[in-house]
Amino acid sequence: MSTEKCFAKGSPAPGPVPKDHIRIYSMRFCPFAQRTRLVLNAKGIKHDTVNINLKDKPDWFLEKNPLGLVPTLETPAGEVIYESPITCEYLDEVYPENQLLPSTPFAKAQQRMMLEHFSKVVPYFYKIPTGRNKGEDVSGLETELKEKFAKLNEDLVNKKTQFFGGDTITMIDYMMWPFFERLEIFELKHCLDSTPELKKWTERMSEDPTVKATRHSMDTYKGFYKTYTEGNPNYDYGL
Numbered sequence: 001m002s003t004e005k006c007f008a009k010g011s012p013a014p015g016p017v018p019k020d021h022i023r024i025y026s027m028r029f030c031p032f033a034q035r036t037r038l039v040l041n042a043k044g045i046k047h048d049t050v051n052i053n054l055k056d057k058p059d060w061f062l063e064k065n066p067l068g069l070v071p072t073l074e075t076p077a078g079e080v081i082y083e084s085p086i087t088c089e090y091l092d093e094v095y096p097e098n099q100l101l102p103s104t105p106f107a108k109a110q111q112r113m114m115l116e117h118f119s120k121v122v123p124y125f126y127k128i129p130t131g132r133n134k135g136e137d138v139s140g141l142e143t144e145l146k147e148k149f150a151k152l153n154e155d156l157v158n159k160k161t162q163f164f165g166g167d168t169i170t171m172i173d174y175m176m177w178p179f180f181e182r183l184e185i186f187e188l189k190h191c192l193d194s195t196p197e198l199k200k201w202t203e204r205m206s207e208d209p210t211v212k213a214t215r216h217s218m219d220t221y222k223g224f225y226k227t228y229t230e231g232n233p234n235y236d237y238g239l
């Protein structure tokens, strides 16, 4: 697509997916869609991007994914794939370049179990900023988040590896990263103060060219999240 601007209800549907491409329906600031964008980028997959206005979704998008969520993928054959871990595994299976999931069934299962554990951490990235904006005391939630971080830190210490799946970045790192990228905007960076290995992991991840290619500047994030918090998200912020 030649535009990054989002498609809203009433926008004409984009044309068919070009033959040698895959399409991602996305939203520029969505951490789940960023998982898929990281995998597309890391594997050098030719793709086009259709950004969706999530407050006012086009009917043709809801017909593709009845859950109405991004990320959603569509192939030139019209196959539709959604839910971020499923999209990422699909891409890793179909495009052999730079394999991100391990090849043995046990190592693959371990990554899926890590992701399952991490899915219990994700709600804190929403609950804490929302609670804080409402003037609530979020110190208890922050303590719980620090405990979750301590567990992740311990995993790295026990494994003695630079990343969660070994000494190179693998799928699980990209699945977790988008939430850590937002720690600063959510004013949660201090939660890493007692977890030095996890902090080093975030520093290593920040240096990854794929991470650099999919991230926004802090100013852009701040601008978008301000509109989001005010209840009127500007999905085109910074364009």
Ligand SMILES: N[C@@H](CCC(=O)N[C@@H](CS)C(=O)NCC(=O)O)C(=O)O
Pocket (backbone or CB within 6 Å): 027, 029, 030, 031, 032, 033, 054, 068, 069, 070, 071, 082, 083, 084, 085
């Ligand atoms: N479980 C989904 C979650 C995706 C998700 O929540 N995406 C948000 C944007 S960050 C969305 O599409 N929200 C639209 C809505 O809730 O209607 C996944 O992993 O892909």
